[in-house]
Amino acid sequence: MIDHLIYGEISFASFFGYLTKGSAMQTEQWASRGVPWQERRWDVARRGLDDLLAMAQRYHSEGQIWQAADLYWKLSEEHPRQPQSIEAEEGLLRLAETYERDGSHHMARAIFERLSALT
DSSP states (O other), X not given: OHHHHHTTOXXXXXXXXXXXXXXXXXXXHHHHTTOOHHHHHHHHHHHHHHHHHHXXXXXXXXXXXXXXXXXXXXXXXXXXXXXXXXXXXXXXXXXXXXXHHTTXXXXXXXXXXXXXXXX
């Protein structure tokens, strides 16, 4: 099919139909195996968020505060209804408390204020 497209022997609409048919067949195959497509997609998304959270926590423990904060904020603001978001906000709270203890009151305040604006 793709060879025919390259050589101009098939229309784009036909090729798109071929792709759509392939996707539908794949979805049917997943469904026939007892694994609904949406459930698989949610699992992939959840695992991705778990990995981002683990990466942020690793950055935090290694002292790479800016990288940790960046990922924590991304999880918090872009995925607000996910469990990883709450854990990210707790990580940000710990960062702010560390800044406060270390005398960086302006950094702590900025985090506290941004966190309070989430509610």
